Amino acid sequence: MKKPKVIVTRRWPLEVEARLADAFDATFNRDDIPLEQDELSAALAGADAVLPTVSDRLGARLFEGGIKAGILGNFGVGYNHIDIAAAAAAGIVVTNTPGVLTDATADLALTLLLMCARRAGEGERELRSGKWSGWRPTHLCGTHVTGKTIGIVGMGRIGQAVARRCHFGFGMDVVFFDQFAVTGLDFRARQLGTVDDVLAVADFVSLHCPGGGENVHLINAERLARMRPEAFLINTARGDVVDEVALIEALDARQLAGAGLDVFKFEPQVPMALRERDDVVILPHLGSATNETRIAMGMKVIENITTFFEGRQPPDRVA
Incomplete structure (x- = not known):
């Protein structure tokens, strides 16, 4: 045959x-x-x-x-x-x-979250360039992760895996938005009514929704303005979910503390304005790369x- x-x-x-x-x-x-x-x-x-x-x-x-x-x-x-x-x-x-690919992508989202919070990318670049002058009390101080609030946008398999890691591993409170009612979770979490509600209260916002269609630029200038100035945006979903121009402008205005991005709208092209920033961690679409x-x-x-x-x-x- x-x-x-x-x-x-x-x-x-x-x-x-x-x-x-x-x-x-x-x-x-x-x-x-x-x-x-x-x-x-x-x-x-x-x-x-x-x-x-x-x-x-x-x-x-x-x-x-x-x-x-x-x-x-x-x-x-x-x-x-x-x-x-x-x-x-x-x-x-x-x-x-x-x-x-659920676990691998969830692990990568946590990698970005931790790198953003603890300024790991900045630290590695400083060390590799030979510019590190030694330990000092004020050097590259980041933000605590344990006990903070993780906001999940899209509570499917990967969103739940990230939330589970944050809740059980770091004692984080979990809030989330999903277009469908989500029940039967094995950890404590609050489903909020809108994406805006999640952005307003989360210390870390992790995106796990499909790209394309109505989700193109789901995270736009208006929504970025709703984030807390101490908060970080993590995207391992699809690049077109985030308006990259609006994100750069929001970072310039200090409307949020930083971002961790594994996906980009026009891959493999990444805006220089993102590549040059110390408050952004960028990876080359490694979510499922094990x-x-x-x-x-x-x-x-x-x-x-x-x-x-x-x-x-x-x-x-x-x-």
Whole structure:
């Protein structure tokens, strides 16, 4: 029986690529350079399945005609880089990889939170540059984490994992906003009525909502102005959730104390005004970047496309 033709748009962990090569007629991106729009179009026209990542922009125009692919097996839980309505209209199934990256992303959010609070990025840069003159009582004093209030925007799997770490690990009070009622939590938390309510009371605001749609610039100038001047904004969700221009202006005006960012609106481009700031910690989209997690994500994709080609419903279908 002829194996389905699969195109993988970026390099994946070797264990996953080996499994794909065994089960499918797989083509890999050996150079690991993001595909251009014409290359993505050719992939959709020539393969039975295309396996994209967040670095691939699949807008509505790519789904307008001449498509062979029946499924997009997205490598990641977020899929706002795919016009899923256009894909669905073209008869293409879209899947993602939920669940397996929860702990890694939650750990990374805590990394950013702690780095912001304790000015770890500043300290490392000072030490590496040879400018550290020794211990002194007023040197790089940050802010306490234990006992503070964490505000979660989006109380799904990752939001809950972050809240759980903050509550049990640091004795933090938890407040959160979610568009749905959230019950059955195994820790004490208060669900507030609006995003604004969370911003007004939290010492740390951690974003865990989907990107795209109505969440584009969810954190805008008006909402940033509602944050406490001692508070920090943490984003491991999607870059377009935060208006980066408004964030820079709010930091200049000292409307908040700082930010920890793992995602950016126009990745891999990051505004120089963010890169040069000492009150901002920036990481290159490392949320799920553990070997264990990336392998598990790839295996999730394989499970989804395998069930699709077997004529069954993929377990992680989003469109």
